[in-house]
Amino acid sequence: MRVVISGYYGFGNTGDEAILRAIVNSMKSERPDLDIIVLSNNPAETAKMHDVKAINRMDIRSIWTTLSHSDMLISGGGGLLQDVTSFRNILYYSGIIYMAWLLKKPIMYYANGVGPINIGFNRLLVRNISNKAQVITVRDLLSKRQLDEIGVKTDVFITADPAFLLKVPEDINVEDIYEKEGIPLNNKILGISIRKWKNFDYVKEALKDFVNKVRNIEDFNIVFLPMQKNEDLRACEEISRDLERSYVIKGNYDVYEVLGIVSKFDYMIGMRLHAMIFSVLNGVPVIGISYDPKIDNFFNIIGQQYLNHIDEVNSERLLNQFLDVVMHKNEISRCLKRKAEELRQKAMENNKIAFSVLERQRWLHD
Template sequence: MSGLALSSPPRCVLLCGYYGEHNLGDDALLEVLIRQLPEGWQPVITAFDSEAVREMVPNAAVINRRSLNSTLKSIREVEAVVLGGGSLLQDSTSFRSLIYYIIIILAARIRSKPVILWGQGLGPLKKSLSRFLVSRALNYASSITWRDVASMELAYRLKIKTPMTMAPDPVWTHQTTNHQGGGDIVLCWRPSKLLNENGWTLLLKALEQLCHRTGLSVTWLAFHALQDADLFQSLRGKGLISDNLAKKSTTIIANNIEQANDIFSDASLVIAMRLHALILAISSQCPTVGLSYDPKVEAAARTAGAAWSSLDNLPDLKILVSQWITSLSTAPSISRLDAIRNESHEHERMLKISLSNIQ
């Protein structure tokens, strides 16, 4: 018999999230989650575009996230299930999506597979039935880390007894490119029901004045390729974008997080509606301002001390332009970023503890 010790086979963990949907925010979450998995754990990832996910994680098995049957079958083959980042438990996008994740939690419970919620946001939960189902399902989880205070408070109101903690979004720990600056104004904007024609007109007038006063051009960075890529043309088609602004504008669909980080590195200012665009831009020490369509965006901006405005209560034109001009010369605090990153590693700590407790 050989004196060489045999290595243990890898243990499989199912990572459930909005992966492979061409949303760079969820790609960033997946990259962080993969990096935080303890040694010896093999990821099985639910995703729509399997090839895109395999480019990010070549050693991973990929399950079609849009097939509930395939996802449920995969639970049999793993030792744990992780709901990885984002606001998966909410009924604002659709009630069907909420039921999908509830079923996954319950199926794992039936098979005695631990369920870990990692870096999650909770809500909105508009329906009383949604709140009831979530309150029951989350008490079957092994551990939960929330990404913001509002989610933690909602969980307490729902009387969740599972061990829980809260820390800044995991993407704060994502590796970024050092800021160089001197480039375009970068927009990470998205369609929003909070903005009617008057709201878009205000933002675009402020943007045009900002360009005129600074001489800078504009990059429209589609952070969610399927939702954001046509925004410029849509607004242009409605006559909301002037010829002058159109001449200064370019739309870019980033292929991956690295390309987006390079764009943030060169930007003179990032104006972000997308949560993880805001986080990555600030993390790269780029001057950044938020436009909040959801409390999570406001919360992230507040955490970093960045300026922000709410889409449902925009200031007047003069105040908005002044805020953006001021933000141009306001780089994020390095010491504050270091503190945020240190706190954000709580998600990693709890993930490793939870997986190490599995026999």
Template sequence: MASKLTTNLSIPKGKKAIVVGYVGGINVGDEAIVAVVANVLKEQYEFDVTIASGQVPLSQEYIGSAFSYIQAFYPGKGLDSRGHQALLNAIKDTDCVVFAGGGLLQDVHSTNLMRHCTYFATQAKRMGKHVLAFGLGAGPIKSAQGKALLQMFMDHNDRVFVRDTFSKQYIEDTLKVNVPHLHVGFDSILLVDRISKSGQVAAAETNKKWAGLCLREWKGFGLTQAKELTKALVNSGYQVLFMAYEKKDLALYAGLKAEFADDIALSDEQHFDSSLSTVANLDVLISMRLHANLFAILAGTRFVALAYDNKLKSVIGSLGFEERVLDLNADVAGVNVALATDFAQNNDKLALMQNTQRQHFAELLGCLNEQASKVSISKRYGARWFWALELSLKPRLRKAAMAVGPVAGKLIPNGIKKKVRQILGFDW
């Protein structure tokens, strides 16, 4: 599984880095991996770390105040011209941009996340900076623009580590070429040490065992299925703790709370440390969220992962726990059987994977001892034209289209309207 690289591992101290990901969402898993990468850069390598966040106050609360922050244009309300210039100035002032990992290379809902990451990569490379990516997940990418962004992102990175073999194969199959600076590692969360169990999961005084539920609404899974799992846990004598990894998960919790009252409580996910300690102090966990399951592996907490997409099977399987991954439509009886199965934690194997991941990270930073890679003139100018079109020309065209639409819309053939929608990216 480990990538074999020949890199000078004498990492310079005191470099400046901007850490980028899906930051400011808030999504607990994505904030957590950024926290991990930022902490390793700061504490182990003495980097001056700035975190790019779409909503800085939210990230400051979750990740902490030990780092500088710069306002990014996604996720969030976007930037005005002054904010955009501040972002470019921050990139100009840094030594490298580091993508912290997570499912950044996908366009399931839109291409906005890929656009955000690719913009950072292209602007940093335009300024002659090192661009490094670690623990990335890839796919699915369905749109033509998503595939173009993937190509641009890979072209403007010095070195990329993905979190599983599936992601590497997906990138190379999508681009239809082998990528020499693309390597396979593990999820960035494996940079964390083993998580120790301590304290109580929640404030309530109880002698019951604790079961964690980390669920989300998904096609084929909703409140009905969540109620079945909760009922089974309560009937087995568990006090249930619901973990909301995104704000929209709270709607699912509200439905469960109305049904199960004092048998279910909501965990505190406001800080990175609380996310770790919550999972560490559970007796069992049922989770659809990848990083809650990875926390469980690091803590030795018995878990069952419900896979709503390929990443859970691939990433958790790569760590040797594929038997604990069930399909999303698994029945309650199957989940109970899996929960009752002894947790086959191999501490030596886990430690080896963690050490391998730390080696990967050192190899990634080893690029800083080399000259930053160059991008061909055609690709550089292609990127500049792309962003000029996306950030300047298209907004102006959208504004003009909105102005003339009420008058000219009825006169324009549907085929042309469809083409305009595709080009400008809005319903016209």
């Protein structure tokens, strides 16, 4: 059986690569002979990193040929169907789905985050294209509500982000990574995952002021974690250079290595969704800065209240939240580990649904 996977892959975004790693590993663990072909911005890197076949995501002729010889299209996971970051997202992913439909291939949305979809034409397009799918799984209730609101009739199941299936392998030497980066492990670590967004200068100053206030109470090493180097590295460096004993992870690391890096954090301040998912997987208490409804929704899912909207971030609020987190660290950590296991079980449902679609396809062919 051959599956084609479409998503935001090959762009150097650790979160999306974590999604792909989890999908590929979990599907192949159940079906080792499964042939997986990924549409990627960097096919050679994707093929090497994930041990799959990969083709250029913009080579329409090659995509058509590949889909024509496949048994199923998986679209996802991640926040593909939204028009906040770009109008082109919906056009591109809808186009791939439409090709699969023309070729009469079964289509599954795999743990998608859907919305916000603000433009009327996009809402119409997503409704029409989503109704061509055999089944849809979404990673949160907000995504299901968005699909319901625009009139999608395909069955929609709420599961969880595939990244919750990840665990740090025993052969990953995290201490070596920290040594390579020149980061001492002789002190507690406050991890920060930041990205540039509106009001960045304001957020930058709030974070610097917050770190200095924290250090008046207890000393920490600060470790900045860029989740997408071409977008996050400069933002991290702009803040880090004005802080003592502050470090920026600059090397290129595998998904499991980044998960291992986070395992050494004592606390995290996060904007990037999958940096915060990595925190939950490691039981690391996290304080969020929300720039997108998916972050608000994530905090609802994990049952945590330490969230700041990007327009309202200030150092005093961050400090008060942080002191509360420190006071309840053990309790929060236990809660996050329980929640991670609960979400891991939900994430496993994606594969059950995917294989049921594949089995139906094989039965029809037989």
